[in-house]
Amino acid sequence: MATEQVLPFSVASMVEDVLQKHSTRSSDMGLASRKAEETSLRRYEAAGWLRRAVGVGGGKELPAEPTEEEFRLGLRSGKILCYVLNKVQPGAVPKVVEGPCDSLVIPDGAALSAFQYFENVRNFLVAVEELGLPTFEASDLEQGGKSARIVNCVLAIKSYSEWKEGGGNGSWKPGANLKAPVCVKSFVRKNSEPFMNSFSRASSLNERSLQSLSGDLSSYNDIGHDINEAGSSRSLNMLVREVLSNKKQEEIPIIVESMLNKVMEEFNRRLESQNEQMKTTAKDMAESGPDDSLSKTSSDDIKVEEKSGMQYKEEESNDRKYDLDEGSKSLLLKQHMFVEQQQRDILELKHILHSTKAGMQFLQAKYQEEFNNLGKHLYGLAHAASGYQRVLEENRKLYNQVQDLKGNIRVYCRVRPFLPGQPNRSSSVDHIEEGNISIIAPLKYSREGKKSFTFNKVFGPSATQEEVFSDTQPLIRSVLDGYNVCIFAYGQTGSGKTYTMSGPKELTEEGQGVNYRALGDLFLLSEQRKDTICYDISVQMLEIYNEQVKDLLVSDGVNKRYPSRR
Numbered sequence: 001m002a003t004e005q006v007l008p009f010s011v012a013s014m015v016e017d018v019l020q021k022h023s024t025r026s027s028d029m030g031l032a033s034r035k036a037e038e039t040s041l042r043r044y045e046a047a048g049w050l051r052r053a054v055g056v057g058g059g060k061e062l063p064a065e066p067t068e069e070e071f072r073l074g075l076r077s078g079k080i081l082c083y084v085l086n087k088v089q090p091g092a093v094p095k096v097v098e099g100p101c102d103s104l105v106i107p108d109g110a111a112l113s114a115f116q117y118f119e120n121v122r123n124f125l126v127a128v129e130e131l132g133l134p135t136f137e138a139s140d141l142e143q144g145g146k147s148a149r150i151v152n153c154v155l156a157i158k159s160y161s162e163w164k165e166g167g168g169n170g171s172w173k174p175g176a177n178l179k180a181p182v183c184v185k186s187f188v189r190k191n192s193e194p195f196m197n198s199f200s201r202a203s204s205l206n207e208r209s210l211q212s213l214s215g216d217l218s219s220y221n222d223i224g225h226d227i228n229e230a231g232s233s234r235s236l237n238m239l240v241r242e243v244l245s246n247k248k249q250e251e252i253p254i255i256v257e258s259m260l261n262k263v264m265e266e267f268n269r270r271l272e273s274q275n276e277q278m279k280t281t282a283k284d285m286a287e288s289g290p291d292d293s294l295s296k297t298s299s300d301d302i303k304v305e306e307k308s309g310m311q312y313k314e315e316e317s318n319d320r321k322y323d324l325d326e327g328s329k330s331l332l333l334k335q336h337m338f339v340e341q342q343q344r345d346i347l348e349l350k351h352i353l354h355s356t357k358a359g360m361q362f363l364q365a366k367y368q369e370e371f372n373n374l375g376k377h378l379y380g381l382a383h384a385a386s387g388y389q390r391v392l393e394e395n396r397k398l399y400n401q402v403q404d405l406k407g408n409i410r411v412y413c414r415v416r417p418f419l420p421g422q423p424n425r426s427s428s429v430d431h432i433e434e435g436n437i438s439i440i441a442p443l444k445y446s447r448e449g450k451k452s453f454t455f456n457k458v459f460g461p462s463a464t465q466e467e468v469f470s471d472t473q474p475l476i477r478s479v480l481d482g483y484n485v486c487i488f489a490y491g492q493t494g495s496g497k498t499y500t501m502s503g504p505k506e507l508t509e510e511g512q513g514v515n516y517r518a519l520g521d522l523f524l525l526s527e528q529r530k531d532t533i534c535y536d537i538s539v540q541m542l543e544i545y546n547e548q549v550k551d552l553l554v555s556d557g558v559n560k561r562y563p564s565r566r
């Protein structure tokens, strides 16, 4: 039947799956642990040999004693398998696709290059099949729990390698450690059976081994025909033996019947799903039009078949029919591989989407947490700022209270030094203290011959401009806190009023008087407070002389006279 011949899954592997499930359920714990131990040892042997074969550097992706998962992940890219096979049989895999990051073990489910995976593993499986060694399915490297078949395949290559190293006499026979020595044909490539090797390997050994297993398993022979497809009957045989080993004679028919029912159920289920897939693919292909490359490949295959058909001239009509079947089978197989590839890509995309979604959720949660923390910080800062403002206000009040206590009206006295060129007569100043000055006075005005005056402070002839301003400076801050302040100089002509308020004619930084220094402080303080308070500063200069007020800052050269009030 054509449907049976193009089954994309191995019927044997399916039967094995069902039996393994049954075996797992029914066998006792001792048997299971022995089996697990044996499986592990075989896996270690396979891994060790692979590591030795590719060298220590090349085998870094594969631990010496790997778990089943590590073993599968290490071989998933197909590179190690291809390297080893090429070493055993040079040129078996013409091209090995390198991965982008050789040093990393690709985690399960990670987005492996589909091309790399497909090319390496497929080429390896085709080459192994051409050598007549037991193979496995590409999907065994994708999902866990199927490493036994991969181990089997590796050990078969090992055995084959040893046979070759020993001279390669006669035909190769599988080694003793090979659990499923399925294919015992000689290593001659048969071009007339591309892709169909596994289906046409009708090994009488399989049937014989199954028949000899139990007389009650006669119905098993019907399936045995299909089991030949993948050639793992020996492991099936073992499994059946394990399942039945500890059962009573009368229980066996019931168990066998239940197993067969399960096998048939699984078989029908897989067949149905495959048929559905085929229908969908065929429909898609019909909608998208004929694929040139597939048609070309198909015709190429037909040509190959025609060539091989020359060997059977007497059955020309049968050959033609066979070629057509082969062509359509090859086409269907390619379609199936294409669909499988698409499904793998979709799975990868789903996985990427899932991990991206998880990443986004993680970032969202992190940002949310950071925002919350920021909010808390801001709240704390606002609280501290309001506290700071309160303290500042308090400080201002206290400061101005101190200025008030010092006196709202302060009077200072400054004694001008003798000017250069001035006749150096004796000074009338007798004595100067902190706030007192004694002046020598004629006897007619004072009995003691001197008079004392008290001020807030008295500055002697040697006092600098800076010292004079330092007593006035605190009042400038009061101006910016909203207090009215007036500073003026009073005295007779030539006593030094202009010098004290503005400075000498040749103005230097040290010579700057009260006006310049007060304005300097005003600008400095307003700059310091610019983030909280905005100040407007303006200057006006007036002269009051002979009861007339003049604006000294007008630019037209004529002093503007303010109208005097009468």
Ligand SMILES: Nc1ncnc2c1ncn2[C@@H]1O[C@H](COP(=O)(O)OP(=O)(O)OP(=O)(O)O)[C@@H](O)[C@H]1O
Pocket (backbone or CB within 6 Å): 415, 416, 417, 419, 461, 491, 492, 493, 494, 495, 496, 497, 498, 499, 500, 504, 505
């Ligand atoms: N403390 C001082 N040190 C050195 N020189 C001074 C001092 N005070 C005043 N003088 C000098 O004395 C001279 C007279 O001073 P100033 O012009 O300031 O007097 P005034 O009181 O403004 O006079 P007027 O009322 O006529 O304007 C100037 O040459 C000035 O440089």
